Amino acid sequence: MSVTATDTHCPYCALQCGMTLTPGIPVVKLEPREFPVNKGGLCAKGFTAADLLDHRDRLLTPLVRKTPGDRTSPLREATWDEALSLITDAIVNSQETYGRDSVGAFGGGGLTNEKAYALGKFVRVALRSASIDYNGRFCMSSAATAANRAFGVDRGLPFPLEDVAEARTVLLVGANPADAMPPSMQYLDTGRAAGAKHIVVDPRRTATANGAHLHLQPLPGTDLALANGMLHIAIREGFVDEAYIAERTTGFEAVKAATNAYWPERVERMTGVPETKIRETVRLLATNGPAMILTARGAEQHSNGTDTAQAWLNLALALGLVGKPYSGYGTITGQGNGQGGREHGQKADQLPGYRKLDDPAARAHVAAVWGIEEDELPKPGLSAYEMLDRLGTDGGVRVLMVLASNIAVSAPHSNRILDRLRALDFLVVSDIFLSETAELADVVLPTAQWAEEEGTMTNLEGRVLRRKRALPPPPDVRTDLEMLTELAERLGRGKFFSSDPRTVFEELRRASAGGIADYSGITYERIENEDGVFWPCPAEDHPGTPRLFADGFPTPSGRATFIKVDHRDPAEMPDKLFPYVLTTGRNMQQYQSGNQTRRVKALAVALPEPRAEIHPDLARRHGIADGDLVELRSRRGAAVLRARLSDGIRPDTVFAPFHWPGANALTNPALDPHSRMPAFKACAVAISSYTEGTE
Ligand SMILES: Nc1nc2c(c(=O)[nH]1)N[C@H]1C(S)=C(S)[C@@H](COP(=O)(O)OP(=O)(O)OC[C@H]3O[C@@H](n4cnc5c(=O)[nH]c(N)nc54)[C@H](O)[C@@H]3O)O[C@H]1N2
Ligand SMILES: Nc1nc2c(c(=O)[nH]1)N[C@H]1C(S)=C(S)[C@@H](COP(=O)(O)OP(=O)(O)OC[C@H]3O[C@@H](n4cnc5c(=O)[nH]c(N)nc54)[C@H](O)[C@@H]3O)O[C@H]1N2
Numbered sequence: 001m002s003v004t005a006t007d008t009h010c011p012y013c014a015l016q017c018g019m020t021l022t023p024g025i026p027v028v029k030l031e032p033r034e035f036p037v038n039k040g041g042l043c044a045k046g047f048t049a050a051d052l053l054d055h056r057d058r059l060l061t062p063l064v065r066k067t068p069g070d071r072t073s074p075l076r077e078a079t080w081d082e083a084l085s086l087i088t089d090a091i092v093n094s095q096e097t098y099g100r101d102s103v104g105a106f107g108g109g110g111l112t113n114e115k116a117y118a119l120g121k122f123v124r125v126a127l128r129s130a131s132i133d134y135n136g137r138f139c140m141s142s143a144a145t146a147a148n149r150a151f152g153v154d155r156g157l158p159f160p161l162e163d164v165a166e167a168r169t170v171l172l173v174g175a176n177p178a179d180a181m182p183p184s185m186q187y188l189d190t191g192r193a194a195g196a197k198h199i200v201v202d203p204r205r206t207a208t209a210n211g212a213h214l215h216l217q218p219l220p221g222t223d224l225a226l227a228n229g230m231l232h233i234a235i236r237e238g239f240v241d242e243a244y245i246a247e248r249t250t251g252f253e254a255v256k257a258a259t260n261a262y263w264p265e266r267v268e269r270m271t272g273v274p275e276t277k278i279r280e281t282v283r284l285l286a287t288n289g290p291a292m293i294l295t296a297r298g299a300e301q302h303s304n305g306t307d308t309a310q311a312w313l314n315l316a317l318a319l320g321l322v323g324k325p326y327s328g329y330g331t332i333t334g335q336g337n338g339q340g341g342r343e344h345g346q347k348a349d350q351l352p353g354y355r356k357l358d359d360p361a362a363r364a365h366v367a368a369v370w371g372i373e374e375d376e377l378p379k380p381g382l383s384a385y386e387m388l389d390r391l392g393t394d395g396g397v398r399v400l401m402v403l404a405s406n407i408a409v410s411a412p413h414s415n416r417i418l419d420r421l422r423a424l425d426f427l428v429v430s431d432i433f434l435s436e437t438a439e440l441a442d443v444v445l446p447t448a449q450w451a452e453e454e455g456t457m458t459n460l461e462g463r464v465l466r467r468k469r470a471l472p473p474p475p476d477v478r479t480d481l482e483m484l485t486e487l488a489e490r491l492g493r494g495k496f497f498s499s500d501p502r503t504v505f506e507e508l509r510r511a512s513a514g515g516i517a518d519y520s521g522i523t524y525e526r527i528e529n530e531d532g533v534f535w536p537c538p539a540e541d542h543p544g545t546p547r548l549f550a551d552g553f554p555t556p557s558g559r560a561t562f563i564k565v566d567h568r569d570p571a572e573m574p575d576k577l578f579p580y581v582l583t584t585g586r587n588m589q590q591y592q593s594g595n596q597t598r599r600v601k602a603l604a605v606a607l608p609e610p611r612a613e614i615h616p617d618l619a620r621r622h623g624i625a626d627g628d629l630v631e632l633r634s635r636r637g638a639a640v641l642r643a644r645l646s647d648g649i650r651p652d653t654v655f656a657p658f659h660w661p662g663a664n665a666l667t668n669p670a671l672d673p674h675s676r677m678p679a680f681k682a683c684a685v686a687i688s689s690y691t692e693g694t695e
């Protein structure tokens with residue numbers, strides 16, 4: 001085995017920390033690397049990522065059912081030829097009987113740009129189906145929708161992370177980077193050391209909130225009222241930037257009128273946040289600049305998540321923050337390629353370059369790059385939960401391919417999702433390990449891991465970077481690009497596909513040219529030489545765009561748009577039967593559905609099981625002590641977790657991580673009307689102490 005050190009990036013979150021891998025015997029050595037984002041830092045997940053390369057649970061051959069068609073029969077090893085033949089037959093049969101859209105795919109924001117692009121193209125060109133969406137719908141889609149409405153573009157952070165260190169005031173709404181992206185805290189810490197004021201809005205006193213100047217602790221799902229309340233105060237106190245509003249925006253008058261109803265006492269009643277803290281936050285944002293407002297999933301994963309993100313964005317615009325140095329609004333994207341994954345066409349309504357599938361000009365452009373007729377392109381399909389909710393039904397998807405998502409654990413209302421997955425005629429899952437979703441599949445395909453293939457990722461800043469291959473995959477393991485190309489071949493559409501990442505990237509560059517997310521000037525060499533290139537980058541001699549909006553917004557008028565938004569209660573409110581609010585999210589040591597990190601020994605030791613965070617007052621009322629098992633029940637299901645008592649959480653709220661099966665048995669799939677985001681962050685639950693062996 002070669003012993004060359006390879007500079008690459010972490011397999012997990014959107015920070016995409018730089019690391020160096022040196023293959024060796026018996027183990028691959030993983031070291032942090034000086035990269036502009038992490039500057040030598042890594043979190044516990046990144047440090048231990050190489051443990052999974054030769055993990056004993058690794059899928060090393062395709063698996064099929066012993067009795068074909070019977071998913072209760074055990075999985076057995078199979079050749080690629082056998083597995084791909086089964087898949088091809090299932091696709092062809094289903095499309096002949098039920099139509100093209102009966103075969104679909106579910107993708108992930110962990111896929112490289114090349115793979116996300118190839119998957120979107122595979123569904124439209126090889127399957128000619130409308131049925132594709134991905135897990136990013138469950139992630140930052142609300143903030144993305146809000147940013148598109150206001151700015152005409154959705155790039156999570158419109159500035160490099162290093163700008164955060166220069167801001168004098170930072171408002172973090174529903175974001176817990178101390179746990180979700182630990183190396184990013186160096187920028188917040190630098191700011192804090194220089195006297196910057198940080199305000200954290202979170203129903204829990206998180207590690208991020210601990211070091212902040214102020215912690216606002218709203219009832220989950222009330223952020224919109226809080227943001228409108230802040231704008232109300234900003235208007236009354238004369239803090240809004242009239243000149244900026246006049247020059248650079250439209251629509252302020254309607255928003256201004258709508259905020260009349262959000263007087264401070266009312267907002268305090270709605271949110272539970274004291275008026276004094278609301279006023280102090282507004283004063284800091286308006287007078288202690290430069291200031292920025294950053295949202296993450298706590299604000300966004302609600303049935304009104306888009307309007308909530310919009311409300312924070314309205315506030316940033318009214319204070320004149322957007323497009324000025326070290327200030328503005330941004331959303332903290334989550335998955336490794338959460339940003340690139342939403343730009344290249346694995347979304348139901350989207351074509352590469354962040355183009356719209358229902359836009360005739362976009363269709364014509366992409367069809368020409370792909371070498372097909374425009375009318376061969378399908379129409380937009382259903383969003384993630386809507387597609388999953390109809391699996392196996394008349395008119396729904398009957399043959400599903402899942403790449404890079406563990407929906408059996410991570411989708412909302414998981415009991416329903418499990419039912420629907422079981423109702424499929426045929427399920428194919430490509431993964432590294434036998435996930436809870438793969439356990440239900442007819443065919444499981446083993447795929448290469450991050451360090452075993454080439455590709456590009458776009459991090460939370462919009463910086464396109466290279467994940468380089470440090471070692472080859474195990475002998476019978478293929479990359480997703482190889483798998484998709486081979487399947488396309490068997491479907492008679494092979495000539496449209498390539499399994500070579502560089503070739504795919506070159507095509508992606510052409511397909512994205514002229515689009516909002518324009519990668520046409522980005523090359524593998526530039527990425528390497530420049531420590532990543534920020535899109536849009538429309539030409540090879542274009543420097544890329546680290547900072548957006550300095551001169552204007554990519555809207556037809558060149559101005560940003562205010563949008564009037566009103567508070568709505570969460571789709572499900574506490575009542576007599578289910579008296580508390582459940583919110584869900586992350587722990588530092590585990591990643592997402594846990595299919596990777598639950599297998600890393602050091603992480604499993606650090607955090608072996610899920611803990612429900614409960615306030616001591618609430619625990620006492622139900623006779624629960626720290627470490628006891630508790631049962632949480634919602635209208636949709638139940639979960640048993642061990643209690644962690646904490647006076648840092650509101651007494652009316654329970655927090656549960658979703659890194660294990662359980663939390664999503666409870667969550668509410670009520671969808672945001674604009675982004676189709678489910679209400680992961682607020683549903684109604686009952687709680688009781690649980691004794692093992694009882695029902
Ligand atoms: N360790 C770890 N890191 C990760 C991940 C992981 O799984 N594990 N996943 C990555 C991904 S994909 C993502 S999307 C990011 C997510 O990163 P974050 O959004 O920072 O993480 P979450 O824990 O989902 O939610 C953040 C906070 O929102 C709070 N919250 C809950 N409800 C509300 C509410 O109604 N209003 C407000 N204001 N706050 C609320 C929660 O208490 C929580 O502390 O993390 C990325 N990094
Ligand atoms: N209750 C609740 N639920 C949530 C959330 C929440 O806050 N609360 N957050 C939501 C959010 S923000 C997100 S992003 C989702 C994430 O949830 P999932 O979409 O389930 O994310 P992962 O667990 O990362 O699943 C990725 C899977 O792909 C595999 N994999 C990794 N790399 C590759 C690859 O290159 N190819 C293939 N084929 N497979 C690969 C991994 O082993 C893993 O099984 O969960 C959502 N669900």
Ligand code: SF4
Binds near residue numbers: 017047
């Ligand atoms: S912060 Fe994210 S990218 Fe960095 S090491 Fe941890 S998981 Fe990996």
Ligand SMILES: [Mo]
Binds near residue numbers: 138139334338
């Ligand atoms: Mo996410």
